[in-house]
Amino acid sequence: MRKVLAIAKWEYWEKVKTKTFLISLILTPAIIIGFSLAPTFLSGSGDSYTKAIGIIDTSGLFTNKIKNGLENIRLKNNQPSYILINLTEHGKDEDVLIRSANLSVIKGHLDGYLLINYGGSDSVSAKYYNKGSDNIKDISNFENVFNSAKLQIELSGINISPKILESLSRRGEIKTIKIEANGETSNNDFVTVFFTSFIFIILLMMMILSSGGMLIRNLVEEKSNRLIEILVSSCSPNQLLTGKVLGLSTLGLTQVIIWGIIGIVLEGISTIPSNAFNNIIPIAIYFVLGFIFYTAIFVGLGSVVTTEQEAQQITSYLSLTLILPIAISVPAMENPNSVFVHILSYIPFTIPSVMILRFNIESIPFPEILTSTLIMVVSIYIAIVGSSKIFKIGILSYGKRPSIRELINWLRE
Amino acid sequence: MLKVENLTKEFKGVTAVKDLSFAVAPGKIFGLLGPNGAGKTTTIRTVINVLKPTSGKIYFDDKPLTEKFYNLVGYLPEERGLYKKSKVWDVILYLAEIKGMAAKEAKSKAQEWLRVFEIENYRDKKIEELSKGNQQKVQFISSIIHDPGLLILDEPFSGFDPINQQFIKDLILSMAKSGKIIILSTHQMETAERLCTDILLINKGKEVCSGQLSDVKNKFGSNMIKVEYNGDGSFLNSLPEVKRIDNYSNYAEIQLEDNISPHVFLRKIVTGIDVKYFSVIEPSLNKIFIDLIQESSN
Numbered sequence: 001m002r003k004v005l006a007i008a009k010w011e012y013w014e015k016v017k018t019k020t021f022l023i024s025l026i027l028t029p030a031i032i033i034g035f036s037l038a039p040t041f042l043s044g045s046g047d048s049y050t051k052a053i054g055i056i057d058t059s060g061l062f063t064n065k066i067k068n069g070l071e072n073i074r075l076k077n078n079q080p081s082y083i084l085i086n087l088t089e090h091g092k093d094e095d096v097l098i099r100s101a102n103l104s105v106i107k108g109h110l111d112g113y114l115l116i117n118y119g120g121s122d123s124v125s126a127k128y129y130n131k132g133s134d135n136i137k138d139i140s141n142f143e144n145v146f147n148s149a150k151l152q153i154e155l156s157g158i159n160i161s162p163k164i165l166e167s168l169s170r171r172g173e174i175k176t177i178k179i180e181a182n183g184e185t186s187n188n189d190f191v192t193v194f195f196t197s198f199i200f201i202i203l204l205m206m207m208i209l210s211s212g213g214m215l216i217r218n219l220v221e222e223k224s225n226r227l228i229e230i231l232v233s234s235c236s237p238n239q240l241l242t243g244k245v246l247g248l249s250t251l252g253l254t255q256v257i258i259w260g261i262i263g264i265v266l267e268g269i270s271t272i273p274s275n276a277f278n279n280i281i282p283i284a285i286y287f288v289l290g291f292i293f294y295t296a297i298f299v300g301l302g303s304v305v306t307t308e309q310e311a312q313q314i315t316s317y318l319s320l321t322l323i324l325p326i327a328i329s330v331p332a333m334e335n336p337n338s339v340f341v342h343i344l345s346y347i348p349f350t351i352p353s354v355m356i357l358r359f360n361i362e363s364i365p366f367p368e369i370l371t372s373t374l375i376m377v378v379s380i381y382i383a384i385v386g387s388s389k390i391f392k393i394g395i396l397s398y399g400k401r402p403s404i405r406e407l408i409n410w411l412r413e
Numbered sequence: 414m415l416k417v418e419n420l421t422k423e424f425k426g427v428t429a430v431k432d433l434s435f436a437v438a439p440g441k442i443f444g445l446l447g448p449n450g451a452g453k454t455t456t457i458r459t460v461i462n463v464l465k466p467t468s469g470k471i472y473f474d475d476k477p478l479t480e481k482f483y484n485l486v487g488y489l490p491e492e493r494g495l496y497k498k499s500k501v502w503d504v505i506l507y508l509a510e511i512k513g514m515a516a517k518e519a520k521s522k523a524q525e526w527l528r529v530f531e532i533e534n535y536r537d538k539k540i541e542e543l544s545k546g547n548q549q550k551v552q553f554i555s556s557i558i559h560d561p562g563l564l565i566l567d568e569p570f571s572g573f574d575p576i577n578q579q580f581i582k583d584l585i586l587s588m589a590k591s592g593k594i595i596i597l598s599t600h601q602m603e604t605a606e607r608l609c610t611d612i613l614l615i616n617k618g619k620e621v622c623s624g625q626l627s628d629v630k631n632k633f634g635s636n637m638i639k640v641e642y643n644g645d646g647s648f649l650n651s652l653p654e655v656k657r658i659d660n661y662s663n664y665a666e667i668q669l670e671d672n673i674s675p676h677v678f679l680r681k682i683v684t685g686i687d688v689k690y691f692s693v694i695e696p697s698l699n700k701i702f703i704d705l706i707q708e709s710s711n
Contacts, residue, residue, distance in 0.1 A: 006510040014499055225494020230555070233461040233488045234511040236480060396463065 003235040007243025012250050015214060025255060028206050029262050033199075050079055051138070054087040054104065054113030056097050062116045062149050063088065069145030081141070087113060098129075105131060114142065124150055200283055201353045205322045207255055208294045209315065211248050215295065216302035216311040219395070223306055228395045237392040245295050245384065252291040256284060282369065283356050289376040290352025293383055294318070300387025303394030304402060321349045337362075345372055348379035386411055414438055415460070415563055415594050420469035422455050429455040430618045433469070437594050437611070439562075442585065444609035444626075445598040448706055452618040453598050454491070457565055460596070461486050473563065484513040487561030491568045491598075493552050497541040501532070501551055504540060505558060512559040519558065526554040545572050553581070563594045570604060582608065602699035614702065616709045626698070633701045636669040638678070641690035648685055654678050657704055666700065 015021055053070070057063045063086050073081040087101050104110045112130030117123070126146050128139065151168055222228040231240055260280070297318065305311050328344070335341070344350040345358065351372050358364055393410045394402075402410070415437045422430040430452040437443040447453050458464040460471060462478050471478055473485065495504050502523065509519035527533045530550045535543055540551065549572045557564065566585070570578045585608060589595050599605050605612065606626070613623040622629055636656075640646075641664050649665055650658055657668040669678055675693050682688065 003511050003513065006507065010507045010510075014496070014503075018498075221494075221496070226490040226492040227494055227496070229458070229461075229463060229490050230488055230508065231511065232463045233486055234483050234508070236483075396458070 004239050004243045004246065007235070007240060008247035008250065011218075011244050011247025015211075015248075015251055016254070020210075020214070021251075024206070024210050025258060028203065028210075029259050033266070050075065051082050051111040052085060052109070053082050054085045054101050054110045055116070056087050056094065056101060056113060057116040057118070058088060058094055059116065059118035060088065061118060061153050062146070065149035065152055066114070066145050069148055070141070073141055073145075085110065102129065105129065112138075114146075116146075200287065200356045203256075203259060204287055204290055204352060204356070205319070207252055208291060208298075208322060209319050211251060211291075212294060212298040212302075212318065213311070213315050215244065215248060215298050216305065216315060217308065219299075219302040220305060220308060220311050223303075223395060232395065237395065238388050241299055241384070241388045241391050244299055245292065248295050249288070249292045252295070253288060256287060260284075282359055285373070286352045286355045286359075286376070289373070289380065293348060293352075293376060293380050294322075296380060296383035296387050300383070300390040300394070303387075303391040304397075304407070306401070310401060322353070324350060346375060348375055351376055414472075414474055415596075416470075416472040416475075417456075417460065418470045418472070420456065420459060420471065421467050422452075422459055422464060423467045428618055430459070430615075433613075433615065433618075433620055435613050435620075435623060437596060439592045439594050440589055441610045442589050442595045442597055442608050444605040444612040445596055445615070446602075446605060446612055446702060447615040447621075451615045453615065454567070455618075456615070457488075457567060457596070457598065461488050461565060484559060485562040487556040487559065487564040489553060489556040489564075489566045489569055491571075493549060493572070495540045495548065495552060495555075498539060500537055500539055501527075501543070502536040505551065505555055508555040509558045512561075514559050522558050522560075523554070526558060530554060546574060546577060549573060550577075557588070561593070563596070564588060565596045565598075567598045568600070569597070570599070570601060602697065602702055606698040612698075614705060616706050619709075621705050621709045622701075629701065630695055630698075633696065633705070636671060636673070636675070637694050637696050638667050638669065638675050639690070639692050639694045640665045640667065640682070640688060642686040642688050644686040646686050649682065652681075654681070659700070666694070666696075668696070668704075 055063055055066060057066075063084075067084045070082045070084055071080055075081050087097055087104075089097065098115065101110070101113045105112060112128055115127045115129060117125045117127075126142075128142055148166075152165060155165065155168075219228075222231065235243075301314050301318070302311065305314055328340070331338070331340075341354065341358070344354045345368070355364070355369075355372055390407060390410050417436070418434050420430055420433040421428065433452075433456060435443070445453050445456065455464065459466050462482060473482055499507075505523045505527075506516070506519050509523065510516065514522070523536075524533075527536055530553070532543075532547050532550055535547060540548060543551065553569070556566075569581055569585070573581060582604070585595060585597070597605065597609060609626055611623075611625055612629060614621040622633070624632075640649075643663060646660060646663070646665060649655065649667065650660055654670055654673045655667055656670050659666040669675065675691075679688070679691055
């Protein structure tokens with residue numbers, strides 16, 4: 001045990017002291033926070049100039065109403081956000097109007113134009129033509145104005161007070177509130193879920209990749225200068241492997257703690273939504289379990305490679321399994337109860353990230369938490385045993401990388 | 414006492430070492446010799462418990478190898494290298510600690526050895542900042558700092574200048590004197606000849622010859638002569654009395670057939686060449702090595 005601790009201590013300190021570690025420690029959260037906040041800032045701040053929007057409305061019913069509606073939408077400097085230009089000319093065919101309007105958009109005279117098709121109150125529709133640089137906010141503004149204009153036209157025969165009309169045309173929003181296991185509630189808007197889940201999954205991924213890469217590079221170094229022979233003539237391969245996994249896991253924990261502190265500080269100055277840390281303890285547990293699991297696998301596979309290039313190849317293969325949960329995160333957020341997401345909650349490679357994601361979306365029943373944690377613990381054990389078998393032979397074999405069949409033989413030994 | 418009995422090691426059907434037996438007593442320097450690829454490194458790796466033998470037994474002080482054995486071995490591999498980016502002091506302490514040394518003891522020993530090797534000033538430098546010779550010194554210190562009972566040195570002199578080579582030789586001799594078991598693997602036959610008390614010569618994984626160095630020399634060096642001459646000496650090569658010959662343009666080392674006495678042979682050759690110098694010699698280990706390896710390879 002003393003040797004294991006000596007190895008762990010060495011692996012830990014030699015890496016903590018490196019500049020790479022310090023940089024990744026500070027830079028990683030900075031990049032992630034930058035990435036997560038940038039879209040909010042960009043969409044929140046909106047455009048800074050008035051857009052020229054055309055309208056083709058052969059019925060003539062909508063133009064004024066939409067114009068009035070759009071006039072109320074203002075930029076930050078109180079200038080109108082949009083100027084509506086009527087492109088409808090009586091006696092001209094709609095196709096002709098569209099063609100000339102398209103030309104105006106391409107030439108840059110217009111930012112886009114609305115086309116209203118009115119075939120009686122049962123068939124009203126609108127289209128927005130533009131160069132494709134449409135802002136979600138613009139579209140939603142147009143939708144609101146159009147819907148309210150539509151409502152006004154439909155109700156024009158009936159005598160209704162403008163106040164009721166206004167209230168009718170305002171869209172109601174449904175806010176989602178998540179009930180936590182302890183009975184408390186928390187706001188659970190899309191941005192928060194996205195933000196917190198992504199922060200943790202990306203942090204996990206970056207950490208595994210950076211420390212896994214470090215680990216493999218180290219092993220390659222130890223192999224190429226035969227240090228490994230001195231090491232395994234001093235302690236058993238199992239001690240060496242356990243020491244390395246332990247050292248790196250402690251390193252991972254250090255990172256998590258420091259990032260946690262950064263997070264809490266940022267929460268204090270309200271850069272991060274306050275409820276991002278509601279589930280920090282289970283998230284941290286899955287985080288650490290995932291980290292140990294991947295590290296154990298990295299040690300086993302890392303012992304097989306002999307060159308830096310091969311090391312990079314293996315790192316990139318493994319990173320694919322880490323990226324998968326990010327790829328599925330959007331559908332998972334839309335429907336956390338889907339079978340697919342549930343299956344992924346039982347696969348050791350994806351448990352950590354999927355569970356981190358789910359913790360932010362829903363409250364997970366305790367048996368499920370227990371099962372997935374157990375699966376992780378057992379998988380870590382299997383990964384360490386398997387890796388140590390490969391490790392024992394791998395660290396002393398040079399030259400050609402072993403085939404999958406050889407690896408399986410090593411596992412059987 | 415280190416005892417190796419009937420050691421065989423196979424890799425994927427290739428036999429690297431076959432049925433090798435030897436024993437090394439404390440205080441002896443044991444030369445493990447052989448050409449490149451003979452199986453020396455495999456033998457060493459099996460002895461230090463890095464590889465498991467396919468068959469055969471290894472005993473240290475009459476006990477099979479256990480985990481405790483790790484702390485008794487000091488190993489200097491042929492290909493050197495340490496953690497380049499780490500500091501000399503840290504690397505020495507780490508390698509001492511995984512040999513089971515307590516931190517305090519390791520520190521005082523490390524300080525002592527750095528002083529003996531005259532590299533105290535480099536203790537806080539990174540390994541990569543050191544010259545090759547000084548890196549070798551650090552590695553040597555790492556292999557002996559825990560005062561191992563069994564020291565295995567693979568080409569210990571490579572990379573050292575003559576002064577440091579002498580220093581290492583003295584160190585090895587003094588360690589042998591203090592009762593350590595030392596296995597020396599080298600291609601420098603001259604060094605082996607001067608240092609080793611016993612040798613084991615292997616080729617293609619098999620023993621070619623073994624025993625005390627003096628016995629080996631007597632066995633293979635009987636009836637050796639050295640001739641310096643003028644004239645065309647090419648006829649010497651085909652004489653029936655000659656068992657082996659190294660013939661140069663005006664100088665030859667000849668091993669005669671066992672029943673031929675040197676003075677009879679001398680009388681025979683003076684008719685063909687002008688003999689300037691003639692003497693009965695003891696063969697060098699180098700000569701024994703080359704002859705035996707060539708013989709066993711054919």
